[in-house]
Amino acid sequence: xxxxxxxxxxxxxxxxxxxxxxxxxxxxxxxxxxxxxxxxxxxxxxxxxxxxxxxxxxxxxxxxxxxxxxxxxxxxxxxxxxxxxxxxxxxxxxxxxxxxxxxxxxxxxxxxxxxxxxxxxxxxxxxxxxxxxxxxxxxxxxxxxxxxxxxxxxxxxxxxxxxxx
Amino acid sequence: xxxxxxxxxxxxxxxxxxxxxxxxxxxxxxxxxxxxxxxxxxxxxxxxxxxxxxxxxxxxxxxxxxxxxxxxxxxxxxxxxxxxxxxxxxxxxxxxxxxxxxxxxxxxxxxxxxxxxxxxxxxxxxxxxxxxxxxxxxxxxxxxxxxxxxxxxxxxxxxxxxxxx
DNA sequence: AGACGACTGTAACACTATAACAGAACGGAG
DNA sequence: CTCCGTTCTGTTATAGTGTTACAGTCGTCT
Ligand SMILES: [Zn+2]
Ligand SMILES: [Zn+2]
Ligand SMILES: [Zn+2]
Ligand SMILES: [Zn+2]
Numbered sequence: 550x551x552x553x554x555x556x557x558x559x560x561x562x563x564x565x566x567x568x569x570x571x572x573x574x575x576x577x578x579x580x581x582x583x584x585x586x587x588x589x590x591x592x593x594x595x596x597x598x599x600x601x602x603x604x605x606x607x608x609x610x611x612x613x614x615x616x617x618x619x620x621x622x623x624x625x626x627x628x629x630x631x632x633x634x635x636x637x638x639x640x641x642x643x644x645x646x647x648x649x650x651x652x653x654x655x656x657x658x659x660x661x662x663x664x665x666x667x668x669x670x671x672x673x674x675x676x677x678x679x680x681x682x683x684x685x686x687x688x689x690x691x692x693x694x695x696x697x698x699x700x701x702x703x704x705x706x707x708x709x710x711x712x713x714x
Numbered sequence: 715x716x717x718x719x720x721x722x723x724x725x726x727x728x729x730x731x732x733x734x735x736x737x738x739x740x741x742x743x744x745x746x747x748x749x750x751x752x753x754x755x756x757x758x759x760x761x762x763x764x765x766x767x768x769x770x771x772x773x774x775x776x777x778x779x780x781x782x783x784x785x786x787x788x789x790x791x792x793x794x795x796x797x798x799x800x801x802x803x804x805x806x807x808x809x810x811x812x813x814x815x816x817x818x819x820x821x822x823x824x825x826x827x828x829x830x831x832x833x834x835x836x837x838x839x840x841x842x843x844x845x846x847x848x849x850x851x852x853x854x855x856x857x858x859x860x861x862x863x864x865x866x867x868x869x870x871x872x873x874x875x876x877x878x879x
Numbered sequence: 880a881g882a883c884g885a886c887t888g889t890a891a892c893a894c895t896a897t898a899a900c901a902g903a904a905c906g907g908a909g
Numbered sequence: 910c911t912c913c914g915t916t917c918t919g920t921t922a923t924a925g926t927g928t929t930a931c932a933g934t935c936g937t938c939t
Pocket of ligand 2: 666667668669670671705706707708709710
């Protein structure tokens with residue numbers, strides 16, 4: 550099942566991760582240039598930290614890293630940087646985990662679904678279009694107008710399934 | 715759009731709410747009888763409190779109510795009762811809100827999607843089958859096996875849309 | 880230089896959740 | 910009925926998550 554670099558669920562296949570992060574960082578810089586946000590040192594470093602793995606990190610975990618590198622050591626330092634990244638589509642917040650993960654496909658204005666492996670904690674971002682359509686149907690039947698949707702699936706990833714066999 | 719008592723999104727239509735809660739309470743009692751759980755006083759009262767409205771309540775909000783009625787006043791009292799209800803399918807946890815809501819259709823083993831009105835905080839439970847199917851497809855493309863899914867939509871309900879017009 | 884807004888840092892606090900332990904209540908075996 | 914193991918309730922204490930308020934800094938524009 551693995552071996553589709555850059556594709557859906559690439560996080561769950563062995564791959565050269567430095568590509569993921571350097572590309573995401575480039576895309577981010579580019580996007581902010583056109584959109585008008587400043588990627589200051591704390592913010593940039595926060596994004597780099599999130600990009601180190603396909604995992605979600607708690608705000609305090611990020612904060613520890615930042616503090617160790619000479620940035621502020623109070624919660625707002627991390628929360629502000631993370632909020633900035635989320636607002637500009639460079640990171641996502643995972644409700645189930647109270648945690649944040651870097652976005653690996655910035656550039657497109659997206660509202661993805663997430664696959665969360667309960668064994669290894671790796672995260673993958675997948676398109677949520679079909680689900681949003683299905684939900685829109687059900688919702689409009691109830692006279693409800695959907696604004697934002699959270700879709701988060703917990704399960705077992707390809708790597709862990711393989712390992713267990 | 716309103717006027718479909720008991721149907722999908724009934725929470726967003728004017729209705730005789732005492733029906734909702736008494737029926738849910740009956741179903742709950744019945745379900746526990748066959749399944750083998752004890753609906754003790756704290757647990758029953760917790761369920762009743764959740765059933766008072768189609769809103770989600772924080773654990774501490776529930777706790778205040780319980781304490782005022784002579785039950786314990788420490789967090790575990792509320793968290794344990796709520797956990798019991800969730801485990802037996804009599805209530806649900808809303809990840810986006812860090813809050814809990816009574817289940818209005820116990821009896822079926824379901825894993826619903828939620829519609830959350832950002833204006834009035836009312837909650838509706840809708841079937842998530844189509845979405846789970848759609849997600850399953852995408853996930854299996856990535857070699858991911860889905861276990862549990864969280865679907866929570868934030869938007870505007872029929873009542874609030876009406877009121878604004 | 881001076882004024883302004885956006886950014887960073889701190890202290891203090893609020894909210895959410897769990898761990899660990901002691902006593903009470905229940906239910907079955909003898 | 911009594912004893913015993915289990916489940917339930919309550920407590921204290923602590924861990925984890927997130928926000929408010931305020932002060933100083935830095936870049937930018939006039
Ligand atoms: Zn993304
Ligand atoms: Zn895994
Ligand atoms: Zn339900
Ligand atoms: Zn509403």
